[in-house]
Amino acid sequence: MNQTSDRLIYNFLIEQFNLSSSKAIYINLGINLILVLIFGYLLFKLLRYTAKKIVNRLASKTKTEFDDYLVKNNTFLHISNLITINVVSSLLPSILKDFEHLLDEVNRAFSVIITILVVMVIRSILLTIKDFLRTIKAFKDKPIESYIQVFMIIVWLISIVIIFSVITGKPLLKFLTALGAFSAVLLLVFKDTILGFVASIQVTVNDTVRIGDWITMEKYGADGDVFEINLASVKVRNFDNTITTIPTYYLISDSFKNWRGMSVSGGRRIKRAILIKANSIKFLTEKEINHLEKIQLISNYVNSRHQEIKNHNTNNNIDKSLLINGRNMTNFGAFRTYVDHYLEQNKNINHEMMIMSRQLPQTAEGIPLEIYAFSKDKVWKNYERIMADIFDHLLASTHYFDLEIYEKPSVSDIKLLQSKNLN
Structure with a gap:
């Protein structure tokens, strides 16, 4: 105007x-x-x-x-x-x-x-x-929020200094000088912010965690996908849809498991054991061997193995009036071979990665037969279905080898045993 x-x-x-x-x-x-x-x-x-x-x-x-x-x-x-x-x-x-x-x-x-x-x-x-x-x-998958927050903190600090300078009418230089005198206090106040910023840089440079990674950090109850990485915290959406917040600095100071390696690999590991009762393991008789030859997956193996053992015992004049003498096939060994053949022909298993069944040391619950393989499908839901199908089949197959699965007795088992003893 x-x-x-x-x-x-x-x-x-x-x-x-x-x-x-x-x-x-x-x-x-x-x-x-x-x-x-x-x-x-x-x-x-x-x-x-x-x-x-x-x-x-x-x-x-x-x-x-x-x-x-x-x-x-x-x-x-x-x-x-x-x-x-x-x-x-x-x-x-x-x-x-x-x-x-x-x-x-x-x-x-x-x-x-x-x-x-x-x-x-x-x-x-x-x-x-x-x-x-x-x-x-x-x-x-980069923690952009962290850098935005750091820049905004700097902008707000500058603006607050300017505002105080305007309100009091004192030169800006005096406030900057006073700010330098209080630098130790500021470092203490913004300790977590500085640590978070340093952690964000290290996480980015070392490629430790990306947005979308599945991480497990038992100390903080985190087991899910990372959906946000900012200056102060990393937010994890757990598989039960709860959200766990982890201080960003702890990603470099504490240990955690990142499942990204599994996600980008050729398969997701299956590592689970079947517990076999020790007293169900035995040597196989001729009749039992002939029965196992009818199982198509191991028919050729049983036939060749039986012939090899038979030739060895004959050449060495082994007395087979007792089954323990000489070399013998066992139902547990035949079952292990069956497991290997079953996994090798399973289309859901990645055959370019390790496939193995192995016998672990005996425990009070029985002898563990561990299956070690990798499913092609790494999606959690599909992976669980594939693994369940494999173990459903293997658990049901033990009956054909006269093997028993260890299972702690239930109340009904104890009552049945008591009734038999009374009779």
């Missing part, structure tokens, strides 16, 4: 209503403030409407989603606020011409508002960059 326009109402009130100068000044101020507020509101709406029209026009011509994220994060809204406040603040000297004692305080208040709005604009742009980078494959 110029000298004439900001005094029009004042002159009009004195000339037409014969008001005193003091009353006319206050009424002039009030009306001018209302007019400025209306002007500022209209300017804000105009800027926002124009910005949206421009964005929509650009969005229709570009394939990038960057402009969409600008709208999502209210970037143009904050810019409109900033321009409006700057225009309104430029009108203050003429409006407050008769109240110069208020001008400094009002200017300081507007300077604080402008500083905060600048921070909001920077924040919205950073969030837009983060969202846009998430659409790029190379950045999908």
Whole structure:
């Protein structure tokens, strides 16, 4: 407003209503403030409407989603606020011409508002960059949030120093000098933030954890997929849909298991044992061997193995009146061979990776026969189904080898045994 326009109402009130100068000044101020507020509101709406029209026009011509994220994060809204406040603040000297004692305080208040709005604009742009980078494959699993948060902390620290400098009217240099004196206190206050930032850099450089990785950290009850890595914490969505929050620094100071290696490998490991009762293991008689030759998977093996053992015993004049003499086949050995053949012909098993059945040391519960192989399908649900199908078949197969599965006796078993003893 110029000298004439900001005094029009004042002159009009004195000339037409014969008001005193003091009353006319206050009424002039009030009306001018209302007019400025209306002007500022209209300017804000105009800027926002124009910005949206421009964005929509650009969005229709570009394939990038960057402009969409600008709208999502209210970037143009904050810019409109900033321009409006700057225009309104430029009108203050003429409006407050008769109240110069208020001008400094009002200017300081507007300077604080402008500083905060600048921070909001920077924040919205950073969030837009983060969202846009998430659409790029190379950045999908990177902890971008951590770097955004560090940058925002720096921006807020600078803005707070500027705001205090504006409010107190003291030079910015003095506040920066005082900030240096309190650096030790700041390091203590922001210790976790600094540790989190360092951890985020190490996690990224060493490629320890990515977003989407399945990690297990028993100390914190975490067992699920990482869906967010920020400055302070790593968020894990567990398989029961609970969320575990782990301080980012603990990813480099504590141990945890990352299943990414399994996910990118050729298969997911199956490592489980069947417990065989020791007293069900025996040497095979001729009749039992002939019976096992009917099992197609091991028919050739049983036949060749039987012939090899028979030739050895004949050549060495072994007395076979007792089955223990010489070399013999056992039902447990035949079953192990059957397990190997069954796994090798199973289409769900990766045959380019280790396939093995092995006998582990005897325990109080029996003799463990461990199956070690890798399923082709690594999806948890499918993996469990494949493993269940394999062990369903193997558990049911033990009957054909006269082997028994160890099982602790139930109440009904004990009652049945007691009834037999009474009879």
